[in-house]
Amino acid sequence: xxxxxxxxxxxxxxxxxxxxxxxxxxxxxxxxxxxxxxxxxxxxxxxxxxxxxxxxxxxxxxxxxxxxxxxxxxxxxxxxxxxxxxxxxxxxxxxxxxxxxxxxxxxxxxxxxxxxxxxxxxxxxxxxxxxxxxxxxxxxxxxxxxxxxxxxxxxxxxxxxxxxxx
Numbered sequence: 001x002x003x004x005x006x007x008x009x010x011x012x013x014x015x016x017x018x019x020x021x022x023x024x025x026x027x028x029x030x031x032x033x034x035x036x037x038x039x040x041x042x043x044x045x046x047x048x049x050x051x052x053x054x055x056x057x058x059x060x061x062x063x064x065x066x067x068x069x070x071x072x073x074x075x076x077x078x079x080x081x082x083x084x085x086x087x088x089x090x091x092x093x094x095x096x097x098x099x100x101x102x103x104x105x106x107x108x109x110x111x112x113x114x115x116x117x118x119x120x121x122x123x124x125x126x127x128x129x130x131x132x133x134x135x136x137x138x139x140x141x142x143x144x145x146x147x148x149x150x151x152x153x154x155x156x157x158x159x160x161x162x163x164x165x166x
Contacts, residue, residue: 012031
């Protein structure tokens with residue numbers, strides 16, 4: 001069976017690190033991920049996806065990731081049944097993290113510091129309507145990736161297809 005999720009979003013809070021009874025590290029965090037389209041009211045919607053990283057991966061997350069950082073997560077979608085304090089049965093859907101990467105360079109993160117630090121514990125509040133919506137403000141620019149300039153092995157291709165049959 002295939003179960004693979006690839007997500008890119010911003011952490012809504014600092015990761016929380018706990019340990020199981022057998023002393024296994026487990027970090028939990030939430031990613032805020034913008035939807036590509038606007039809703040009927042012309043507003044962007046955001047999904048908040050819970051993620052869990054185990055062992056050394058969890059320790060890595062706790063050490064290097066903080067709220068507002070852009071993260072790329074590869075993992076598996078899984079459900080977990082549990083019972084709340086009132087005895088009600090609950091189900092949680094979360095991503096079990098296999099890999100996590102930085103979604104932007106440190107230089108880019110520092111340039112967008114105002115955007116990155118606009119999360120709070122209840123979600124995103126960067127001057128927008130409410131915590132369920134995340135939209136870049138007018139000062140936001142796309143991450144500046146450090147690509148080499150000058151001598152390159154890449155060449156621009158022309159528009160001539162030649163004898164390509166499609």
